[in-house]
Amino acid sequence: MTIDFNNKEEREKFWHSSAHLLASAVLKIFPNAKPTIGPPIEEGFYYDFDIDKPFTPEDLEKIEEKMKELAKKNDRFERKEITREEALELFKSNPYKIELIKELPSEEKISIYKTGDFIDLCRGPHIDYTSKIKAIKLLKVSGAYWRGDEKNKMLQRIYGITFPSKDMLDDYLNKIEEAKKRNHIKLGKELDLFSMQEEAPGVAFFHPKGVVIWNSLMEFWRREHFKRGYVEVITPIILKKTLWIKSGHWDHYKENMYFTKIDNEDYAIKPMNCPGHILIYKSKRRSYKELPLRMAEVGTVHRHELSGVLNGLLRVRKFTQDDAHIFCTEDQIEQEVKGVIDLIDFVYKKFNFDYHVELSTRPKNSMGSDEIWEKATSSLKKALDSLGIKYKINEGEGAFYGPKIDFHIRDSLGRTWQCATVQLDFLMPLNFELFYIGKDDKPHTPVMIHRVVFGSIERFIGILIEHYGGRFPLWLSPNQVMIIPISEEFYDYSLDIYNKLLSNYFRVELDLRKETVAAKVRDAELQKFNYIIAIGKKELENKTVTIRQNNKLIQLPFEDFINKLKGEIQEFK
RNA sequence: GCCCUGGUAGCUCAGUGGCAGAGCACUCGCCUUGUAUAAAUGUUUUAAAAGAAAGCGAGUGGUCGAGGGUUCAAAUCCCUCUCAGGGCUCCA
Numbered sequence: 001m002t003i004d005f006n007n008k009e010e011r012e013k014f015w016h017s018s019a020h021l022l023a024s025a026v027l028k029i030f031p032n033a034k035p036t037i038g039p040p041i042e043e044g045f046y047y048d049f050d051i052d053k054p055f056t057p058e059d060l061e062k063i064e065e066k067m068k069e070l071a072k073k074n075d076r077f078e079r080k081e082i083t084r085e086e087a088l089e090l091f092k093s094n095p096y097k098i099e100l101i102k103e104l105p106s107e108e109k110i111s112i113y114k115t116g117d118f119i120d121l122c123r124g125p126h127i128d129y130t131s132k133i134k135a136i137k138l139l140k141v142s143g144a145y146w147r148g149d150e151k152n153k154m155l156q157r158i159y160g161i162t163f164p165s166k167d168m169l170d171d172y173l174n175k176i177e178e179a180k181k182r183n184h185i186k187l188g189k190e191l192d193l194f195s196m197q198e199e200a201p202g203v204a205f206f207h208p209k210g211v212v213i214w215n216s217l218m219e220f221w222r223r224e225h226f227k228r229g230y231v232e233v234i235t236p237i238i239l240k241k242t243l244w245i246k247s248g249h250w251d252h253y254k255e256n257m258y259f260t261k262i263d264n265e266d267y268a269i270k271p272m273n274c275p276g277h278i279l280i281y282k283s284k285r286r287s288y289k290e291l292p293l294r295m296a297e298v299g300t301v302h303r304h305e306l307s308g309v310l311n312g313l314l315r316v317r318k319f320t321q322d323d324a325h326i327f328c329t330e331d332q333i334e335q336e337v338k339g340v341i342d343l344i345d346f347v348y349k350k351f352n353f354d355y356h357v358e359l360s361t362r363p364k365n366s367m368g369s370d371e372i373w374e375k376a377t378s379s380l381k382k383a384l385d386s387l388g389i390k391y392k393i394n395e396g397e398g399a400f401y402g403p404k405i406d407f408h409i410r411d412s413l414g415r416t417w418q419c420a421t422v423q424l425d426f427l428m429p430l431n432f433e434l435f436y437i438g439k440d441d442k443p444h445t446p447v448m449i450h451r452v453v454f455g456s457i458e459r460f461i462g463i464l465i466e467h468y469g470g471r472f473p474l475w476l477s478p479n480q481v482m483i484i485p486i487s488e489e490f491y492d493y494s495l496d497i498y499n500k501l502l503s504n505y506f507r508v509e510l511d512l513r514k515e516t517v518a519a520k521v522r523d524a525e526l527q528k529f530n531y532i533i534a535i536g537k538k539e540l541e542n543k544t545v546t547i548r549q550n551n552k553l554i555q556l557p558f559e560d561f562i563n564k565l566k567g568e569i570q571e572f573k
Numbered sequence: 574g575c576c577c578u579g580g581u582a583g584c585u586c587a588g589u590g591g592c593a594g595a596g597c598a599c600u601c602g603c604c605u606u607g608u609a610u611a612a613a614u615g616u617u618u619u620a621a622a623a624g625a626a627a628g629c630g631a632g633u634g635g636u637c638g639a640g641g642g643u644u645c646a647a648a649u650c651c652c653u654c655u656c657a658g659g660g661c662u663c664c665a
Contacts, residue, residue, distance in 0.1 A: 012663095041663050048664095054577060100665050111665085121665045142660035143576025150661075154576055157660070185658085189584080198638080198656050306574055308661080486607060514605085519627050522609040534607060548608065 003132060003164050015040035017077060017126045018133055018162040019047045024118035025066035026158070029059070035120065036096040036146065036155060043172075044161030048144055050096065051156050055141045060158065064138045071133045075116040077126035081109050087121065096146065097121050135169035136162045184411075184465035185312040191470050191527060193461075193478070194313065202310045202317035204458055209478035212507060213461055216476045218298065220350075221322055221454070223573070228343060230294040230324060235276030237300060241266035246431060247275045256303045273299035273323045274425075274450060278432045281327055286436040291446065292328035292336050298457070299323050313462030314417055320457040326449040327434070330372065333447055334379035337405075337422060340451045341383050344407055344420045347453050350572070351467065356416070357384065357391035358406045360398040367400060368426040376424045376447075377403045401427035411466050419455035419463070424448075471528045474565065475572045481508040481565070482524040486517060486536035494535045497545065497558060504562060533561075 004010045019038035022045070026033050030051060038047030055063075082090070084101065087110045091097035100121065104110065113122045115130060127133075138160040146152035163169045180186070188194045193210035196203070206214060225232070238260065244250040249257065249271065258269040270276065277295050286293070302318050309315055328336050348355055359380055362373045380403055384391050391405070398404050402424035408416040425448040428434075435443035454460035464476070474480055481501055485494040494510055501508040509529075511520045517534065524532045533545040544555045556564075 037662085037664050039662090039664055046660095046663095057578080097665075104665080113665095123665055140659065141577060144661045145575075146662090147664080148662035150575065154661080156576080159660080196657080201656065307656090308574065308576090311658085484608090487605085516628065517606050518608065519606095520609095521607090522627060525609045532608075536607060538607090546607080553608075 003127065005164065005168070012040040013125055014127055014132070014164070015045040015162065016122075017130070018136070018160065019045040020077070020113065020115055020118065020120055020122070020126070021067050021070055021130055021133060021136075021162075022047045022063070022138075022158060022160055023049075023120060024115060025063050025070055027118060028066055028070075029062055034094045034096060036094075037100075038120075044139065044159060046144075046157050046159045048146070048155040048157045050146075050153065054143070054156050055158060057141075060138045060141060063158070064136055064160075067133075067136050067138075070116065071130045071136065073116060074129050074131035076129055077124075078114045079111055079124055079126070080114065081111050084110060086110075087112070090119070091121060132164055133162045134164055135166045136160065137169060137173065182466045182469045183312075184314070184462040187465050187470040188313070188462075191478075193465070196312070201307070202305065202315075204313055204316060204318075210461070212478035213464070213472065213476055214457060217454070217457065217461070217464075218322075220475075220573075221298075221347075224343065224347065225296055225324070228294075228339065230296045232296045232298075233277065233280055235273060235280070235297060235299065236270075237302075238262075238267045238269055239275065241268060243275050243279075244268050247278075247428065248431065249275075256305070258302050258304060269302045270299075271301050271303045273297050273301065273321060274325060274428060274448070275432075277323075277325045278428065278434065278448075281434060282432065286327075286446075288329065288436050288438045288444075291436060292326050292332050294324060294326045294336075296322070296324035313458045313465075314411065316456070316458055319459065321452050322454045322457060324451055326451065327429075327436075327446045328449065329436075329438075329444070330375065330447055333376060333424065333449070334382055336449055337379055337424075338383040338386065340422050340449065341387055341389065341405070344422075344453050345387060345389065348407070348409075348420075351464065353409050353463075353467065355407050355409045355419070357389055358394055358408065359384065359391050360394040360404050360406070361396060362403060363396045363398055363400055365400055366398070368402070372426060373403070376426075380405055380422070380424070399423060399425075401425045409463050411463055417455075417459060417463060419460060420453050421451065421455070423450040425450055472530075473572065474530050475569045477528075477530050478507055479509070479524075479527050479529040480506050481531045481533065482520075482527075482529040483508065483510045484517060484520045484524065484532060484534045485510075485512070486534060490535045490537075490540055493540045497533075497535065500558070501562070504566070506565060531565075 003014055005014070016039065019040065023035040023038055026047070026049060027035070030049075032051065034050040036048040036050060038045060084106075087101050088098060090112070091101065101110065111122060111124060112119055113124060113126055138158055140159045142157050142159070143154045144157040146155055161169070161172060163172065188210070191209060192207050193213065194204050194206045197205055222232070241250065244257075249268075253271060257271050260267050260269065276299075277297065280295065281293070298320060300318065300320050305315060305317055310317070326336050326340070361377055366373065384405065404421055404423035406418050407420035409419050410416050429445050429448055434446055436446055438444045464472070472478070483494050483498055485491055491512065498508055498510045511524065513520065515523075521532055521534075531547050533547055535545065538555065539545055542555070542557075544557050545561050546553050546555045547561065548554070
């Protein structure tokens, strides 16, 4: 029986069996360890153990060796069904298994699997023999709370991966290596885009070249939003406590907020932009004729995230949202949501992003009528369907004030990050007593749509760095053109070309260092310049530049080169 | 926040009780100059793996993350703090 590794179930069966093998090996070396759970995951598997001291990297090696040894023994995975009483007796020394057994519905059959002398409570299924596991790699150890709850005991988790052949493992490890080369923190340093400083944990410092990317991105963003009828506002970062009490943040979001006292009065640093936009909405009496009002802000927010979750640009404490709130009537929800999703889809397609969409529906403790929830949820669905976007539904996981759609992008290491979201909100307009005057000359409560496209500019740039491996398309690239004179006698012509490119707003640099051409080309390549042009005798005489394209050196008149660059950028717009 | 692993020159890292180190970068001097990387090819090796990486020479560069302790002696051992990286429900 061979294993079809393209089949998800087969793969999971294989990894689940590998997890058993891991537990078996751990028990051989650490008889005191108590195995808890060990499921397959998207790539590999893990097993959590309750053990008095954490595993060291050396332990991991030993365990890996033991696993290889056990795999070779070629034990069979034997299934056996037992009664609840037998199960409780069998696992009496392991409180975690007991807890799991007690949670099982009474009608469910309890099964155990035996491999060699290792027995585990397990629903199965499993592969037939351990020798199918030919290649084993334990990847990392970490702490993990029992059932993911920080109130519970911290267990020791071992992550590993296995394959039915050595080649597959090698491919996998190579892939991981490649991904590490693309890591945005590493590239950010190498390309001098941004840095993180001890003096400001969880906050990014953008260097000149990082700002070039930022500004190019925002230029694109503004153009698209202008086209789609958004208006832009700017609101304060520090606002009074009273506002945050009204918005509910003081009660529900306090542990993530930063505070300050000014003239003996409490203020908070905004974690979200909505209250500011609401104040602008309320600054005058609104008519139905003004709706929908699409109010955007590139807003800086601060959120005090747990120190352990910070991660380069992907998870920070200060970030910039490309935020907007659409104030509209209930009848406009569908059309507006569709507009937002279309915008998000348009933007992501520009970058050829792989993303997946999740729709979160009404939770138990929600507010608002059944009718409006139904209307809101179905308008989100309709909008997604009409655009042909596939999505996963998370039943009951929406916010208490409304359903939402999240867009997740995958980074180079396969971790997914939420970027865009669209959230309907029925609550805040009520809390703040928002209204507009309808055709009937009576006040009505508007609906708010919270939405971001990039999500956080910081995070989006982080993902872009990995997505392009630092080699940005021309319009985003901070390093568009590098000019390399072959020798000093061509400096004048090189400078001439440099100035012409500059006056056409290209990001150009001139390498006048006393280095060999080969060394300069190498450095420019490492900085991932889009075009490296060498200037020598031929170019000076013919007023041309030489670029490399598809590994061939091509000479073309300077004017043609400028037009080529312009064309390449225009194509993007 | 919790668990693990780290923090040594601008960068990448070696040094694990007894003199603070290497490569790259940077500065200066000399000599020069036409395309790197990857892929392909292919060399040594049983294999794992390593290698074809940027002209030559000299120089600059450090409170060894911070503070405290142990010791004749601490980058090295211990404690506290700090910053970073990985992980913290994909559920028998």
